[in-house]
Amino acid sequence: MKNPLYKRLGRELWHDLPRYIVIFLFMALPIALCAGYMIGNDSMIRTYNEAIEKYNLEDGHFQTLFSLDEEGTEQIEKEENLDVFPLFYKEETGKDGHTVRVYDLSDREEINQVCLHKGDLPASSDEIALDRLYCENNEIEVGDSFRVGSRTLRVSGTISVFDYSCLFKRNTDTMFNAQSFTVALMSKEGYAALSTENEVFNYAFRFPERLTEEKAHERNLEIRKNLYASLIAKGNMLSDYLAVEDNQAVQFSIIDIEGDLTMMLIFGILIVGGLAFVFALSIKSQIENEAGSIGTLKALGYKNGELLAHYLLLPTATTLLAGVVGNILAYTVLKEYLVGLYYHSYSLPTYTTFYNAKALIFTTVIPILLVLGINLFILLRSLRIPALEFLRGNLRVRRGRKVKKLGTGMPFMTRFRLRVIGQNKGTYVALFFGTFFACVILMFGLMMSPLLERYKQQVTDSLLAPYQTVLKADVPVEDRTAEKVYMTQLQYGLDDIMVLGVEKTGADSRYFGNLKLSDGKVTVNRPIKEKYGLKAGEAFEMKEKYEGGTYRFTVSDVFVNDGSLMVFMPLDDFRETFGEGEYLPMVFSQQKLSVDGALVYKTVTLADLTAASDQLTSSMGDVFRLFTLFSVILFALLIYLLAKIVIERNARQIAMMKILGYKVREINRAYNLPTGIMVMISLGINTVLCRYLIELLWRIIVPMRMRGWLDCYFAPYLFPLIAALGLLSYLAVYGIESRKIARIPLSRTLKEG
């Protein structure tokens, strides 16, 4: 015969519908998010990997100070066993000072091929195709006019090129920039018609055969070294060399997509695990309320397994339903939305959805196992108690166990609330961890905007000069505001750090007044100190980018200046350290330098330095808002579920208190206020814990994953704001639970008990 207890499941579901709906939604949403991420990310990762061959992605590229003739290119191909493809570009100024990096379309027939999103590729010399994401960010449509330098062109189409799946203007940039930087394509004639002033002699290359990552690394080191030496010997210079593995424009998107997936899965498991715990607490409280009936059933001969099966059925069914609905939501709605978030950040080629069974299993089987595992563990402990104890209702405190003494000098209500807290320890532990989790998400969601604003302000405030121009040759500069220093780049950690040889400091300098230099030592700027923890007196080693040589420096001072990572040293030391000619002049000035454009290697302005924060605000703004909204809902639902458990567990006692003559307000103070107190205590502790945890993770993760440095900053208003949001969530729940207390029927509740 079927277990007759199953007959009450429908009634139980109906009786407790709000709880099951809340838990169902609470589970279905993260499951949908996880499944959506798994499907979307997996499809994108597969599309990405296929695109490497489909679009003939380069294995790397190098740039020379002066262009190579055909013979020079062939010689490199032969000596280094490479296929080299000239892929020059010209950097032009577009509207609002945006940077437009224009390529000749015909150069991309064999390498780094083009994915057309809308419209056509440029056919005539007055047409231009622009990056899809840049167009979206700047509301540019096919057919619009677009200014490039002094010319006005027609936008023929929107494109993406796989070597710029993420729009990094420079590989050393902290963040990509799809707001004011775009890759563009023009016809051969169109490209030729642009000024050659800012042309970069860029050469993409491919190895003739596929190499393992290790082998490719070895080859790159070797080629880089050889090229560096051979070009110097010919009066040229290797101005950049970048293996595809090190190219942020290619790698950043996929690292981010893969990293997000891991983060999302951990997030999903934590949420479902937390909910399983809430389920278990709620069933435990149900068992306590039904102790008499359970005792009778046990006395009649019902086995623990039969009782367990009964109590586990609804949570398992809810989880299964949440898994199924979550997956349907993932495939129908969320996948597109989540993939859309990536397309709003990255210039990826069009992707194909691949349906995967792994996502389905992970988002249905694992939650069920989690719910079953946690509930089994807790319920088995509860049901182990003998039938007689159930009949007596002695489930919570066993005979002989000491009761915590509370001084009678303490007001009665205070002691009452402490007893309620003691009775619901498990519930409040769940509340503590749930609040911690919600707090991390909330704090992260709220902290990023002020953090980026502050970064922008710091960079603006500490800008050394409005124009910082790196020249290809040491030519005289006619500008009264100009100060020349010398620059080379060395590698430290993830970063390409600019090392400057400075001659004038203090009163003699307009730009380095506060810079203190010591002979034989270097001064690092504040971001280096923050990111790598380098302090005065400490020695550190930097690597040469192309030749693999190392340099050991000792820090003499920290220069309070934010923005790019920089090391300063006296010019004489600089020259002695780097020899003659292996560096470039860099000019700091108040206005744009009036020198021949062909001599300018690059110019850095304030817009370049603040591009990182602008880009992050644009591409992550929605995500930050989503985080904030989700965590506030999480707070409210969690408090609701746990406060509900406290009230339900004590329904009989509350009914009795009402009979005694307690007002609803007083009962609220006795049973709801402890939850409020615990919410605020949990929130207070967790806000502090989260702050330090985020700061710790920031200091660990940012140096590993991000070039440059952003201070981990918590705007002072965050803490009262989080407390206020927590309090508001609690007050909303307080209102609901207060009504529930008022509605607890007196005689029926006592009779049911």
Place this chain on the structure above:
Amino acid sequence: MFIEIEGIKKDFGSGDSLTHALSGVSFKMEKGEMVVLLGPSGSGKSTLLNIIGGIEAADGGSVTIGRDQVHGMTEKERTLYRRNHLGYVFQSYNLIPNLTVRENIETGAYLSKSPLDLDELLEVLGLTRHQTKIPSQLSGGQQQRTSIGRAVIKNPDLLLCDEPTGALDSETSGQILELIEKVKEKYGTSVIMVTHNEIIAQMADRIIRLKDGRILSDEKNENKKKAGELAL
């Protein structure tokens, strides 16, 4: 007259399942009197007690205690009415499981501006050495003593007892009844007690017999016995 109950009616269910729990019950009671509502299961005695106690509303009739008209009171007014006038003792104790004996009794004291002395009452109840225990560490009799303590500490005008010895053995039942009698005498509390036990009814000043929601008889108990004399 301290309590006047007039034409109380109460139905449960509707249509075919309609049950008349009380069909026009009326009686009066003097201050300091002990009335026993006696009757078999389903006679409506507990329902009547709940209506007097303001935890259930009557469909008709009126309950007047002192100057308070229970009928027609809002939920808030009934709460205040219970708070100011009543003490309640149930068969199933209904103690708060996570509070000690002392604290359970204090839940009653909290509601009164001039509660009885707690330590003295603990002594009267014989619970002094158990005061720091919680209900699950007590016997049934000790739990019921605690429940009585909680009801009387606020010195109520009226003590309502719903089968207070229903779950106890005869010896413990005797002790509990003696305690109720002691409280009545010591503090002058009026008592209405519901029971189906004819022997217990012998300790009442008046016995009201109920059957099928009607009063069968309402008589002064001429052979009133002390609780200690009852042959339980």
